[in-house]
Amino acid sequence: DQQVKQNSPSLSVQEGRISILNCDYTNSMFDYFLWYKKYPAEGPTFLISISSIKDKNEDGRFTVFLNKSAKHLSLHIVPSQPGDSAVYFCAASEGGGTSYGKLTFGQGTILTVHP
């Protein structure tokens, strides 16, 4: 039972354009959501998060949007840069971010940004 789904295995965009990565979840108890970025031969690194009490969180070029009614979140990268090319994982947890470590991950989306 895949509770967090990233339905696009890959995404290709041009440098300078917007990248939009999508994530859907089924567990209505999830109330904290995170995005991680992973380069080859490295572990995932935390990128940005959002609590369910918000619908948007922004950090520089990265913005995460949450639509609770649709159980959907998205990560926007503007403008996209070649160095953003990586695998992006969506993750979710229960307990408002206090349930340390119990993250449920999506399958990941491979983002390629072309110069």
Add this chain to the structure above:
Amino acid sequence: SAVISQKPSRDICQRGTSLTIQCQVDSQVTMMFWYRQQPGQSLTLIATANQGSEATYESGFVIDKFPISRPNLTFSTLTVSNMSPEDSSIYLCSVVLLGQGFDEQFFGPGTRLTVL
């Protein structure tokens, strides 16, 4: 931030053998975890490594198959026992640093295991 090292970085093992993976952190941590990423799949939490006591396993994972030790705050091992080709995965440890929040979870580089 934290520097997390894992040994070995990769290994190729024969069916029926066991492999122990080490995770070392250069900072004081509160929580340590072990994840598995099977080919083409998402990361799945195996267990929480508890200092000085038995690990807490997630559904579908058992101590006999994945014994875990955590003798101190900065070190943990995961053993993959009696391996089969289905155990071929990337195994990652992750930590939450002392005094930092949930979203500061750091991951190690992973151990790529291939079972023949």
